[in-house]
Amino acid sequence: MLKRKDTIKRKKIGLLILLSIIVSLFVPSLGRSGISFGIIKAIEKKIDKLRERTEPYSNLPDISTFKTQKSDQFIIDIPDMCSGFPFKGRRAKKPHQGAHVHFDNTGDPWPKGGVDKPENYPPIYAPLDGVILRVDYSFHYGDNLDSYCIDLAFAKDSSGSIYILHYSIEPMIAEPSTNFYRQFIFISKEQEVKKGDIIAYMYTPPSSSTASGIHIHFHIKRMNVEGFMAPALFTYAVVKKFHDRWNGFGDDDGDPIPVCMGYKLDADENPFGTGAVDELW
Secondary structure: OHHHHHHHHHHHHHHHHHHHHHHHHHOHHHOOHHHHHHHHHHHHHHHHHHHHHHOOOOOOOEHHHHHOOOEOOOOEOHHHOOEEEOEEOOOOOOOEOOEEEEOOOOOOOOOOOOOOOHHHOOEEEOOOOEEEEEEEEEEEEOOOEEEEEEEEEEEEOOOOOEEEEEEEEEEEEOOOOOOOHHHHEOOOOOOEEOOOOEEEEOOOOOOOOHHHOOEEEEEEEEOOOOOEEOOOOEOHHHHHHHHHOOOOOOEEOOEEOOOOOEEEEOHHHOOOOOOOEEEEO
16 A cells, blocks of 8 residues: 555656656746746645655665664563563574563552543653654454554665564453544544654553563564564663563573673574674674
8 A cells, every 4th residue: 555655656756856847948928927936836736745645765874773872771660570581583482573561550540540531541652763664553362452553764774675663552351442542543534753752652461461471572674574583773771771670581491691671683583684692782
């Protein structure tokens, strides 16, 4: 669908450029150059707006930027999580291709106020500037479970491949009612976001415990390319705070996992193209 829309927008741009050329050639010959100039400027503005919508990812930084320029903004407020773990690569004893942050609603600390306001639940942030590539308001999986998902395009590489931070927001229940999760999503497709923007809220079902597994699964992927990569986008200080809240989840079948966002990664699980690594933060 995105490709079809882009094709239509490019055709519109082409037609507008052609119209601009026709106006510049023929209207002045009729002695109305002032009108010609005004029409051309209006067409140029329309072309610029169409180009912005057609190429929403053209200004994304190179993925290599994030090898050294890490974000000090995590995807949630770390004190809100009860446990978690990093991306565990294929070389781990128990691989899991996604980092997790878990929540515990025992005693119902959320919502912090009325149940009718999503803002009373834990906020979910954009840790980087980018463009919303995809929103799933409800995604059915497993044994009668529903999640909601967001893809944030934040970088590209020299080949033009787009890098995406994927959030799978999983309350670990069937959606309570049709479109219930929609109210917890605060962005839309192709919307530009800035670091620190709240893009959604985490619905935590009443009295749900750590055992119920409510969590956000997050990883990096590339547009139209198979495979997931470690979300190694955060400063060491942020990763250390994340590590300090793992609470017993930070091991690999008994082996303790050090401070990192990616553990025992194969080369294709490393977003920076620097090969297989045991630890990546």
